[in-house]
Amino acid sequence: MFDQHSTRRSPVEWALRWVADQPEVSLLLSGMSNMDQVVDNLRICSQNDITKLGMKPEDRTFLAHVAQTWKAKIKIDCTACRYCMPCPHGVNIPGCFSLYNNASMFDTWKSAAKQYKEQFIDKQMDASLCVECGACESVCPQQLSIIETLKELHAVFERMM
Structure with a gap:
């Protein structure tokens, strides 16, 4: 679906833009595990349009459609946080x-x-x-x-x- 959108953005950029666009969000914390991710997140969040202008209405509509499609197709809403691990019986x-x-x-x-x-x-x-x-x-x-x-x-x- 993202490949069909007229604006090319990485999944990380779409996610950060969506979070930054939420009116109740005043601070955005992003989990990063290497310097490339830090640099990428800084690049994305330093853009004026993400911090001052917010998302375009058509981008909000697009992401709502992506979320609706995702939720209709997945079987379980697991975020892979791994709090359930290790399983005492070895289940991954x-x-x-x-x-x-x-x-x-x-x-x-x-x-x-x-x-x-x-x-x-x-x-x-x-x-x-x-x-x-x-x-x-x-x-x-x-x-x-x-x-x-x-x-x-x-x-x-x-x-x-």
Whole structure:
């Protein structure tokens, strides 16, 4: 969708512009892990139009459409914060959810099922290892139904294998 927009921006730039455009935001904190990201964020946030003019109405509409499309396609709204990790039983929870969401987003179910077997089942990190202890759900800041979604994704991928 971003490739079809007339203005070329990186996903990071779109995100920073959206946050800066929110009227209740007076300070923007961005997680960065290397100097290139710091430089990129400084470049983006130093532009006059991001701090003084805000977003154009058509950009707001575009991002609302992107968000609506995203929410319709993903299976679980996991942010990969990893608060649920490590799972005491070895389940790679954010990895499983990422694969599940990507399969749904891009309709790549067959290849995702193969990847699930090779990268999760074969390496003893798959959702079937979940014993429903609830350790993950008690710390999830998104309050996700992790246990139910793990069962669901495992069943879906098993049917595809």
